[in-house]
Amino acid sequence: MxxxxxxxxxxxxxxxxxxxxxxxxxxxxxxxxxxxxxxxxxxxxxxxxxxxxxxxxxxxxxxxxxxxxxxxxxxxxxxxxxxxxxxxxxxxxxxxxxxxxxxYIMQAMQIPTDARFSEQWNLKNPVSGINAPAAWNITTGSEEIIVGVVDTGVIKHSDLVTNVVDGYDFISHPWIANDGDGRDNHAKDPGDAITQIGACGSVNGVPIPSRPMDSSWHGTHVAGTIAALSNNNKGVSGVAWTTKVMPLRALGRCGGYSSDIVDAMLWAAGFEVYGMPRNPKPVKVLNLSLGGSAVTCPRIYQNAFNKLAEANVSVVVAAGNENRNAALATPANCDNVITVAAIDREGNRSWYSNFGAKVDIAAPGGETMNLANGILSTSNNGTTSPNLDNYEYYQGTSMATPHVAGVLALIYAVNKSLTAARANQIILDTARAFPAGTCNKSLCGAGLLDAGAAVLKAQQSK
Incomplete structure (x- = not known):
């Protein structure tokens, strides 16, 4: 047969x-x-x-x-x-x-808000921040290190644009893509707004989602946390602000398919993908601020992560926002990735963050019940299509994940000879102890991300 x-x-x-x-x-x-x-x-x-x-x-x-x-x-x-x-x-x-x-259909791991504020506690708060200034005393990144952002694409933002290199749109379904076609070499985010009830289909007659939603500009927010421009007298600072990001568009209206996400990852790392031109600028780090539900890691994911590990590409994924065991979320439950939980401004586990043995480390994800306690990054004020640059506070493990991706970019900037396994281990070995509260190693991983300690250890490992 x-x-x-x-x-x-x-x-x-x-x-x-x-x-x-x-x-x-x-x-x-x-x-x-x-x-x-x-x-x-x-x-x-x-x-x-x-x-x-x-x-x-x-x-x-x-x-x-x-x-x-x-x-x-x-x-x-x-x-x-x-x-x-x-x-x-x-x-x-x-x-x-x-x-x-x-x-599997993956969804962006964030809960967006529409407010603005200027303070980035996530980078420098002594209790819950990532100790970024200590890392910046050593390096602010390298233009040779590229972080691939598998997400909704990136819009042109004045506080980010010169740190964005050409990527690709991997969305194979034209309606999800919302740009008039399927895959192409334009990774700009046209918006992922849901303008009518039931646009994403229904189960048993119940529309998905239950209400219309404005465009999230999720990929732009994530990219800004990694590599927003700094020392330019405006906006916010990225974790690795002389590093480049590559938009790999795989999420659109109603989410995105695992097959598109995997093709985006492999292509970004320089592997051959059927029907695609070869990527001339392979990435060193991949950020996956996305996820869905599966009781085991799908084989298409695990096979890809194994190939990426062999190619010395670090992959960072969101633990998920369902306030449950991360073993039930994917790709958080896969091997050869760093799975990231979210903490709040006090260093506690954010109320929504997934937890458990599959979590490797915790980083700031914020809680926007008080807007100033969210994660501020680059965004846009368009409700459906792109309009004007702005900055928004979001919360989610999606927001925690790019902190780790940015620190990995700093690590590789000071020591390009590191293997991915070694760089990933440095992230875990240098984590700070959790303050007394709702996080511990059995729930939230090795500790709190510490950029300064990680970059110093990478530099000393030459």
Missing amino acids: TARIALFLSLAAFSSLSQAQQIDGSIPPRLVTDRIIVQYHPVPTYGNAIAFIKQGITSGAFGVAAGKQKDILDLGSSVNINDATILANSLTIDPQVDYAEPD
Whole structure:
């Protein structure tokens, strides 16, 4: 049986399921998908090759016969993850298929606000800040170090623009992309506003999301925390303000697919991605301020993280904002990543932050019940499409994650010979002890991120 026939037979069987079986109204948006990832064996067996010849598909656009490593199977409508998993498992009977799994939909890990304030406690507060000034006494970064930001893209902001290098838009679904097409070389964020109830679909007749939402400018906020310009008499300071960021657009309206996110990561690191030009400026660090739900790390993620680790690329991911065990959030529950929890201005675990053994370290994520206690960074005042530069306080593990990515950029700036494993370990080894409060090592990782101590240890490790 060829992969083409197996896919069609599985789809036919799946389509006979009742609506109640396909859609469970109790399942939140992150537990549905309408796509399956089908990964092929890299080298067909002799038996498979004969099957190709007999069935006349030694060339074409499908599967390994065309030199492809994977296909994305569109189900035509959203189903819950359990049913998608059943379908995916049925595809593995085909000997061409290495594995198949749901194309999980990831969502930005932040809770935005619309207020502004000028003080960045997250960089210098002696209790909860990251001790950035001590690091800046050694380095403010390097233009040779590029941090890839897998997110909603980055808009042109006067306090960030000269630190942004060309990236790519990896969103394959035109409606999600909201820019008139699928993948292209324009990584600018056109906005991710949801203008009507039910735009993201529904489960059991309940619209997702339940209300319209303004554009988040999430990727621009994250990028500003990493590399906003400094010493320019305006705005905010980034953690590594002479480092470059590369926008890798994989989140749009209603989120983004794991397959697009993985392609963005691998392409950014210099790997070959089917149908894509090679990235001429590979990144050294990847920031993933995004996530979704999965009880185990999806294989497409773990395989990518293993490749990135071997290529000495550090990957930093958000622990998640559901106030639950991070083992239930992905890619937070994957290996070969640094998983980051959020703390508040007092050094306690932020009320929303995920926790547990999968968390590696904690960094400022803020709490905006008092706006001044959020994380201030670059943004835009457009409600749907880009308008004027501004600065916003956000909260979330999305905001904590780029602090760690920025410190890794500083580490590599002072010691380019470090392996990713060594650089990642320095982050953990130099963490400050938690103050008395709601964080400890079993909940929030090794400690609080300390930029000054980390950069000093990296410099001494030459």
